[in-house]
Amino acid sequence: MSKSSFKIEDGILLLYEGDEECVTIPEGITTIGCSAFENCRNLKKVIIPDGVETIVSEAFRGCDNLEEADIPNSVDWIGDRAFLDCRKLKKIKLPDELRNIGVYAFGFCWEIESICISKKVSKIGDHAFCCCANLNTVIIEN
Secondary structure (H helix, E strand, O other), rough: OOHHHEEEEEEEEEEEOOOEEEOOOOOOOOOOOOOOOOOOOOEEEEEEEOOOOOOOOOOOOOOOOOEEOOOOOOOOOEHHHHHHOOOOOEEEEEOOOEEEEEOOOOOOOOOEEEEEEEOOEEEOOOOOOOOOOOOOOEOOOO
């Protein structure tokens, strides 16, 4: 993956302009910006490096073929609609350090079957898991 596929400024990934199925976000990123990957139809897997702290609103919205997102423990904020309409998303492990899950963050992620939420999460936005038709297990650590 060439860095030319990414628009980055001051540690913020502003935009991904490629069409690969598997994307590894470059080291040094602290924030995945608003709509950075929105509607990337070919994306099936994204690997987010340690050091990323924030996934902003709508970062992966509409990536309807995204099946897997590797989110490191450094992420403490997942914004509103961050993964909305990622209809094939199956494998997602929420980070241990996560504190916020935004409104509709995983809405319409039909394939998610189970989710484990850290005891450090202090806010889960309205409809965070709305229309996750196959979600049958939610574990909240204590």
